[in-house]
Amino acid sequence: MTDPTHLSDRMPAVAAQRDTWSPAELAHLAGCAECRSEWVLVRSGHALGEEFRYEPDPDAIADAVAGRLREPVAPVGHRRRWWAAGLAAASVALFLWGGRMHDRLPPAADGGELHSAFAMPELDSLSTGELKDVLDSFDSPLSERRGVGAQGLGDLTDQELERVLRAGGV
Amino acid sequence: MSAMTESGQETDASLIGAYRAGDERAASRLVGRHAQALGRFLYSSGANPGDVDDFVQDTFFRAFRRLESWRGEASFRSWLFTIGGNVLKDDYRRRKGRKILSIEDRDVADRADPEGDLVASDTQERLRVGVAALPRLQREVFLLRVQQGTDYAEIATVLGTTPGAARVHYHHAVRKLKELIQ
Numbered sequence: 072m073t074d075p076t077h078l079s080d081r082m083p084a085v086a087a088q089r090d091t092w093s094p095a096e097l098a099h100l101a102g103c104a105e106c107r108s109e110w111v112l113v114r115s116g117h118a119l120g121e122e123f124r125y126e127p128d129p130d131a132i133a134d135a136v137a138g139r140l141r142e143p144v145a146p147v148g149h150r151r152r153w154w155a156a157g158l159a160a161a162s163v164a165l166f167l168w169g170g171r172m173h174d175r176l177p178p179a180a181d182g183g184e185l186h187s188a189f190a191m192p193e194l195d196s197l198s199t200g201e202l203k204d205v206l207d208s209f210d211s212p213l214s215e216r217r218g219v220g221a222q223g224l225g226d227l228t229d230q231e232l233e234r235v236l237r238a239g240g241v
Numbered sequence: 242m243s244a245m246t247e248s249g250q251e252t253d254a255s256l257i258g259a260y261r262a263g264d265e266r267a268a269s270r271l272v273g274r275h276a277q278a279l280g281r282f283l284y285s286s287g288a289n290p291g292d293v294d295d296f297v298q299d300t301f302f303r304a305f306r307r308l309e310s311w312r313g314e315a316s317f318r319s320w321l322f323t324i325g326g327n328v329l330k331d332d333y334r335r336r337k338g339r340k341i342l343s344i345e346d347r348d349v350a351d352r353a354d355p356e357g358d359l360v361a362s363d364t365q366e367r368l369r370v371g372v373a374a375l376p377r378l379q380r381e382v383f384l385l386r387v388q389q390g391t392d393y394a395e396i397a398t399v400l401g402t403t404p405g406a407a408r409v410h411y412h413h414a415v416r417k418l419k420e421l422i423q
Contacts, residue, residue: 083390108419115368115422116387122365125280125293129273132294136272136302137265 075099075106082110086117253317257308272301275318278389282322285384286329287373296332300325315398319391323399326381364422371421372414379414382407 078099084090092100100107244255251259251270259267279300280293288296303324304311311320372380381400385391393404393411400407 083387086387087390089390108423109415112368112415112418112422113387115364116372116383116418119365119368119372119384119388120281120285122362123281123284123290123293125277125284125290127272127276127280127294127297129269129276132276132298132301133265133269133272135298136305137268139302140305 075103078106079109082113083117086114254313257311257317260305261308268305271317275321276301278318279321279325282384282388283325283329285369285372285388286326286380287369288329288332292332296325296328299328303328315395316391318389319385319395319399322381322385322389326377330377367421368418371418375414375417378402379410379417382410383414383418386411 256267256271280297283293283296385396393407396407397404
C-alpha cells in the first residue's frame, strides 16, 4: 500500500521531473482524491512564477552591491540609543511583572491535582488513542524544544499530523 | 570541502571564499547563479514585478554584508531566500500593511493570452495571491519545497525551526491553498 506521506515527500522531485511515479503510486493517485489534489497544487506551485520574465544583469547587480558596501556605515542616532534603552527597560519591567503574575496562579487543589487555568475543550472530543497521539507529540521537555514547533512531529504520518492540527484548533 | 561540483562548476562555498579573498568577479558569478531563482521566489511571494530587481539587489547587499554568518549548514540559495523573505517583510512594514495584491489585481505583465491558457493563467494568479497571503513561515516552507525541492531538514535550518514543524507548516499551507485552486 502506498504511504501518502511518502507520496507527498516525493511530489516536488516528480514535479521538477527529477523523478517519476511508480505504477503503484500512479494507481494510488488515481484513487485518492486528497493526494491527487495535493499533486495538482504541487505542480501548480512548481510552475508558479514561470510567466514572470526576469532577466537580471549579474554584473550590474554586483556592481551596485559593491558600491553600497563601500558606503560608510551611518552612526547610530541619538534617538535610536534612547529607543533601545527604553526597550531594555520595558523588557525588565515585563520580566518582573511576569514573575509576580506567576505567584498569583491558584494553588494546587487537595489531592495533588493541578487545577488548570487554561481549559482546552477541543481535546474533550478526542478518543483515547487520539489524545495519546497529541501527548506523544509533545513528549520533549520545553527546554529542549527549538524554534516554532515541538520535536517529534517529523515522525508523524499525515493522518497523525491531521489529528494534532485538529487538537490545536487549527 | 571540494571547490567543484560534479558537473565541474565552482561551488558556492568556493565562490564566496574567492570573493572574501578579494575577487569581485566571484560576486558576479554568485549573483548570476542565483538572481533569477531569487527573483522568481520573490515574485511568487507576492512582490510587485516592478520591485523585484530592487529586492534582489537588497537581498544580495544584505547577504554580502554578513557572509560570515553563512556556515554551509544549508545551501547558499536557501539562506539567500530567507534573506529575501526579510526584505519583503521590511517592505511590507514600510508600506504600513497596504495590500499589494488582491484577487482582482492583475500585476502580471501584459502578454498575449490565448483563450486556451486563460484558465491556467487564472489558476496561477489565484495561487500567487494565495501564497502571498499565507503567514510567512508557511509561504517560505511551501515555496522552498515545491519550487526548489528543498528537504525539511534544510528548511528547518534556514528558517530556525525543526523538521517536524516545517512539515506541519507545509501541510497547513497545502490545506489552505487547495481550497483556492479547486
